[in-house]
Amino acid sequence: MTQEIVTIENKTGIHARPASIFVQTATKFKSKVQIQAKGKTVDAKSILMIMSMGLVKGTEITIVADGPDEADAVKALKDLVDSKFGEE
16 A cells, blocks of 8 residues: 655645546556545545545645555656646
8 A cells, every 4th residue: 555645735625627637547547546634535536525525725635545556646646736736
């Protein structure tokens, strides 16, 4: 299992567009990918689950992946969050 803690930095947080990009990226990997935040763990390949978390700017999330390409999955998703989803 590989995991990485990252902070949401884009002004609008994770709304529909960044959630969609996050899910599209997560589904490219074979590994099981999850997000942990606010005491909840959700499937990172489900846009509804991600949207239900209400991730706003400043929220710290843990990206967790378990499987054959877990390190690549975590790195790709961390880089996506760090890039502020290309919004700024």
